[in-house]
Amino acid sequence: MTDIPQPRKSPRQLRSQHTVDTILQATARVLATHGYAGTNTNLIAETAGVSVGSLYQYFPNKNALIAALHQRHDNQMLDVIDGVLNSNPAATLTERVAAIVQAMLHAHLLEPALHRVLEREFPLFDTPREHSLADQDIHRRMRHLLELHRAEIAQQDRDLATYVVLRIMESLVHAAALEPPAGFSTERLEQAVVDAVMGYLATPGGAVPRKRASAPKAGKPATRRKTAG
Amino acid sequence: MTDIPQPRKSPRQLRSQHTVDTILQATARVLATHGYAGTNTNLIAETAGVSVGSLYQYFPNKNALIAALHQRHDNQMLDVIDGVLNSNPAATLTERVAAIVQAMLHAHLLEPALHRVLEREFPLFDTPREHSLADQDIHRRMRHLLELHRAEIAQQDRDLATYVVLRIMESLVHAAALEPPAGFSTERLEQAVVDAVMGYLATPGGAVPRKRASAPKAGKPATRRKTAG
Amino acid sequence: MTDIPQPRKSPRQLRSQHTVDTILQATARVLATHGYAGTNTNLIAETAGVSVGSLYQYFPNKNALIAALHQRHDNQMLDVIDGVLNSNPAATLTERVAAIVQAMLHAHLLEPALHRVLEREFPLFDTPREHSLADQDIHRRMRHLLELHRAEIAQQDRDLATYVVLRIMESLVHAAALEPPAGFSTERLEQAVVDAVMGYLATPGGAVPRKRASAPKAGKPATRRKTAG
Amino acid sequence: MTDIPQPRKSPRQLRSQHTVDTILQATARVLATHGYAGTNTNLIAETAGVSVGSLYQYFPNKNALIAALHQRHDNQMLDVIDGVLNSNPAATLTERVAAIVQAMLHAHLLEPALHRVLEREFPLFDTPREHSLADQDIHRRMRHLLELHRAEIAQQDRDLATYVVLRIMESLVHAAALEPPAGFSTERLEQAVVDAVMGYLATPGGAVPRKRASAPKAGKPATRRKTAG
DNA sequence: TATGAATGAGCGTTCATTCAT
DNA sequence: GATGAATGAACGCTCATTCAT
Numbered sequence: 001m002t003d004i005p006q007p008r009k010s011p012r013q014l015r016s017q018h019t020v021d022t023i024l025q026a027t028a029r030v031l032a033t034h035g036y037a038g039t040n041t042n043l044i045a046e047t048a049g050v051s052v053g054s055l056y057q058y059f060p061n062k063n064a065l066i067a068a069l070h071q072r073h074d075n076q077m078l079d080v081i082d083g084v085l086n087s088n089p090a091a092t093l094t095e096r097v098a099a100i101v102q103a104m105l106h107a108h109l110l111e112p113a114l115h116r117v118l119e120r121e122f123p124l125f126d127t128p129r130e131h132s133l134a135d136q137d138i139h140r141r142m143r144h145l146l147e148l149h150r151a152e153i154a155q156q157d158r159d160l161a162t163y164v165v166l167r168i169m170e171s172l173v174h175a176a177a178l179e180p181p182a183g184f185s186t187e188r189l190e191q192a193v194v195d196a197v198m199g200y201l202a203t204p205g206g207a208v209p210r211k212r213a214s215a216p217k218a219g220k221p222a223t224r225r226k227t228a229g
Numbered sequence: 230m231t232d233i234p235q236p237r238k239s240p241r242q243l244r245s246q247h248t249v250d251t252i253l254q255a256t257a258r259v260l261a262t263h264g265y266a267g268t269n270t271n272l273i274a275e276t277a278g279v280s281v282g283s284l285y286q287y288f289p290n291k292n293a294l295i296a297a298l299h300q301r302h303d304n305q306m307l308d309v310i311d312g313v314l315n316s317n318p319a320a321t322l323t324e325r326v327a328a329i330v331q332a333m334l335h336a337h338l339l340e341p342a343l344h345r346v347l348e349r350e351f352p353l354f355d356t357p358r359e360h361s362l363a364d365q366d367i368h369r370r371m372r373h374l375l376e377l378h379r380a381e382i383a384q385q386d387r388d389l390a391t392y393v394v395l396r397i398m399e400s401l402v403h404a405a406a407l408e409p410p411a412g413f414s415t416e417r418l419e420q421a422v423v424d425a426v427m428g429y430l431a432t433p434g435g436a437v438p439r440k441r442a443s444a445p446k447a448g449k450p451a452t453r454r455k456t457a458g
Numbered sequence: 459m460t461d462i463p464q465p466r467k468s469p470r471q472l473r474s475q476h477t478v479d480t481i482l483q484a485t486a487r488v489l490a491t492h493g494y495a496g497t498n499t500n501l502i503a504e505t506a507g508v509s510v511g512s513l514y515q516y517f518p519n520k521n522a523l524i525a526a527l528h529q530r531h532d533n534q535m536l537d538v539i540d541g542v543l544n545s546n547p548a549a550t551l552t553e554r555v556a557a558i559v560q561a562m563l564h565a566h567l568l569e570p571a572l573h574r575v576l577e578r579e580f581p582l583f584d585t586p587r588e589h590s591l592a593d594q595d596i597h598r599r600m601r602h603l604l605e606l607h608r609a610e611i612a613q614q615d616r617d618l619a620t621y622v623v624l625r626i627m628e629s630l631v632h633a634a635a636l637e638p639p640a641g642f643s644t645e646r647l648e649q650a651v652v653d654a655v656m657g658y659l660a661t662p663g664g665a666v667p668r669k670r671a672s673a674p675k676a677g678k679p680a681t682r683r684k685t686a687g
Numbered sequence: 688m689t690d691i692p693q694p695r696k697s698p699r700q701l702r703s704q705h706t707v708d709t710i711l712q713a714t715a716r717v718l719a720t721h722g723y724a725g726t727n728t729n730l731i732a733e734t735a736g737v738s739v740g741s742l743y744q745y746f747p748n749k750n751a752l753i754a755a756l757h758q759r760h761d762n763q764m765l766d767v768i769d770g771v772l773n774s775n776p777a778a779t780l781t782e783r784v785a786a787i788v789q790a791m792l793h794a795h796l797l798e799p800a801l802h803r804v805l806e807r808e809f810p811l812f813d814t815p816r817e818h819s820l821a822d823q824d825i826h827r828r829m830r831h832l833l834e835l836h837r838a839e840i841a842q843q844d845r846d847l848a849t850y851v852v853l854r855i856m857e858s859l860v861h862a863a864a865l866e867p868p869a870g871f872s873t874e875r876l877e878q879a880v881v882d883a884v885m886g887y888l889a890t891p892g893g894a895v896p897r898k899r900a901s902a903p904k905a906g907k908p909a910t911r912r913k914t915a916g
Numbered sequence: 917t918a919t920g921a922a923t924g925a926g927c928g929t930t931c932a933t934t935c936a937t
Numbered sequence: 938g939a940t941g942a943a944t945g946a947a948c949g950c951t952c953a954t955t956c957a958t
Contacts, residue, residue, distance in 0.1 A: 056954070057917075121349070168397060171397070171401075184392075188389065192393050195393075196397060199429040199432035271927075279944095281945070282942090286942070498930080498931055499931075499932060500931070503941095508939090512940075514934085520933095578807045615875075618875065618879055622859065622883055630851065642850075653851075654890075657885075657886035657889060659886070661885060703920095706922085729948075729949085732924095737923095739923085740921095740951080749950095919956105922956090922957100923952105923953100924952100925951105925952105927950090929949090931944105934943085935941105
């Protein structure tokens with residue numbers, strides 16, 4: 001539980017790097033096909049065509065394998081955001097958010113079973129979501145994106161907004177990709193994620209009087225101004 | 230994995246009912262303090278001051294204990310929504326959403342460690358999110374709420390909206406209560422959840438041209454009409 | 459393992475006797491339908507419509523139940539033999555053996571599953587087949603039968619013969635009733651048991667020179683005289 | 688109950704083979720000394736001087752251990768018959784049967800306690816006596832033996848005769864070796880087994896009128912013709 | 917370095933038996 | 938007597954990890 005999930009040794013040789021990759025692939029496959037409960041290091045090693053001993057040469061323990069997979073996933077997400085940031089400089093925020101959501105969804109749809117497991121099994125869950133480096137990078141990139149489009153955003157606190165947007169994206173993309181509710185196409189769900197993100201950003205925020213407010217007049221929806229000229 | 234998490238026998242005598250409660254309390258405590266990996270039935274029984282045999286008299290297996298805890302939690306959430314629905318008939322949607330969010334947050338803050346574990350460990354996760362009865366009720370209630378306030382909502386598909394709103398609430402409330410980002414007060418996080426929900430509902434949706442549409446001109450934000458009047 | 463399998467108290471009252479019978483019936487049924495591994499006292503009690511406590515009022519432990527069932531079976535066999543002995547005074551040995559075999563077979567065919575289990579599970583197997591009273595009675599009756607027909611028997615030692623005949627009957631009747639080889643009708647198997655018993659009895663016995671005998675001439679079958687004029 | 692009792696992996700290395708042997712020896716010893724009820728995998732492993740893990744590396748479950756012991760025993764019996772078949776071509780059927788009986792008895796007398804347990808505990812007893820390969824071989828060999836000596840046999844159906852002979856041998860050898868009745872020497876019991884087998888084979892069979900035949904006149908023994916010229 | 921046989925603590929679960937009611 | 942909730946020792950089995958080869 002309190003293990004350091006770092007690769008035991010950084011593979012300097014090519015062969016080692018290849019072995020590490022193979023093991024990780026095997027871990028993903030076993031996790032996806034057998035679920036967490038059915039996953040064990042011996043099976044992973046066997047699937048990878050490697051001996052258990054070798055596995056432990058590169059990963060100090062089972063948790064490290066899962067942590068590495070999380071790492072990998074975080075990096076993929078990071079790449080997704082980076083890709084969007086670095087292309088089409090003229091795009092609107094909505095377009096960019098849509099592009100990110102679409103790419104995320106796509107990534108999750110490649111191995112839904114694996115992601116279903118990864119979503120639940122976070123080996124170091126004692127430590128309060130000790131953000132991985134990639135995780136911090138993701139935050140930074142997203143914050144940068146919001147900064148770029150600050151004119152299109154009603155939310156004032158961009159740091160908080162970054163956090164909220166990432167949470168919304170994560171949960172809704174997971175929902176859409178991994179446990180899609182019956183009756184809705186992936187396209188509509190995808191659109192819903194974008195709606196949720198953009199809707200939040202378009203909201204000034206903090207407008208609701210907390211507790212004990214004299215009951216507002218009527219059913220008028222939250223008033224909203226266009227966020228940009 | 231494919232177990233039926235139904236109590237083995239419904240306790241008829243008072244003594245039995247008490248035993249069941251005690252066991253569930255103990256499960257929550259052990260889960261919260263030891264995490265899922267550190268939780269085992271013998272420890273639960275010991276903590277409950279009960280023999281393992283008694284535990285298995287009422288719960289067919291370990292998973293059933295967790296499932297029961299989920300059930301309990303779902304029912305709490307259901308009560309929260311019901312409570313809001315049944316009070317203050319003149320309230321706006323925003324106020325009601327705010328009330329629900331606040332109550333949810335409050336509920337999660339009572340036993341954050343337990344909820345942290347419950348969030349990840351869903352013993353029946355093979356079954357494609359086979360919504361518990363309470364879960365379905367929650368959906369129904371929320372849909373009813375949106376129906377009541379349909380005039381304040383821009384999203385057309387109220388079924389989809391219900392799903393999205395519940396997902397957003399769940400993920401952001403969890404985030405706010407169980408792994409709050411440093412630097413933000415609970416109040417602000419709470420407000421952010423409301424913003425996200427209301428922002429989404431206020432968005433007409435579907436406005437984004439999908440793939441390969443003639444690239445939009447410029448950085449115009451997602452257009453948005455006032456949802457009502 | 460070293461338990462005394464005697465009923466804890468002899469049921470003097472009618473109600474008690476009935477309870478005991480019910481429990482024994484239930485034991486038989488559970489044993490037959492669930493096999494030994496699937497049989498447990500709680501299930502037996504439930505099947506009998508009686509509480510476990512009551513069960514233990516009449517049987518000191520699980521083994522006692524099985525022992526009682528064996529007892530019951532032994533008594534049935536005893537009755538079978540008695541019945542044959544007490545009828546048709548003019549019958550030949552062959553006819554009587556045939557009648558016994560037939561009755562035994564019939565008895566086993568009523569509850570083959572039960573007998574299959576009973577055959578294997580003899581609770582006191584440590585004690586070297588401590589013959590039950592009924593068992594001893596059976597031996598006595600069979601010896602008496604052979605005595606009556608001594609003129610038709612070639613085997614000299616009637617005590618040994620009794621033992622052998624009972625063993626043959628038991629094993630072949632079990633085989634015929636409980637695991638009949640494919641391709642043979644019950645009738646033929648039944649006949650085979652009679653053949654085996656009568657064949658043995660018709661053999662003078664001890665005719666084979668032990669080890670180192672000067673090799674006999676040829677393939678002549680074991681010569682045999684008619685056993686009786 | 689419905690387990691496949693195949694070794695989990697066939698040990699390729701010498702060390703492995705040795706481990707397997709040791710485990711089987713230990714199983715036999717524990718079974719013989721503690722009985723089936725007193726036998727458990729941890730004890731077996733301990734007795735073998737091996738860890739439970741190792742035991743389960745080669746045997747999928749407890750039953751597989753017993754099944755392997757049965758296998759071993761079946762093979763021994765097979766060897767016994769083969770040995771007799773391949774020696775002394777001039778021997779009569781009686782001599783050969785005597786030799787087989789003697790060898791079987793001898794084999795059982797080496798580890799009577801073990802065989803006592805094995806006789807009762809046949810882990811695969813659900814499967815309708817799915818004869819092991821060795822078991823089938825035994826049948827084939829015995830049938831071949833009867834074929835060779837068909838001139839010395841009165842029973843017409845040699846397939847049925849094979850079955851009956853094997854059952855008789857098995858039950859009487861067990862009786863003689865494992866629970867010898869007081870008062871008889873092993874030699875006499877051995878002779879009795881031979882008598883039973885040869886007596887059965889010398890009987891034409893089927894001579895008994897079935898049910899309700901006009902009652903035969905008197906105590907004439909089962910008539911019997913000489914089986915061969 | 918790689919292998920894979922071996923380890924053994926530990927877990928989920930059962931069930932014969934007891935005893936307060 | 939009868940009940941059935943409670944007990945808890947014990948067992949089958951797993952699997953992360955080690956280490957001799």
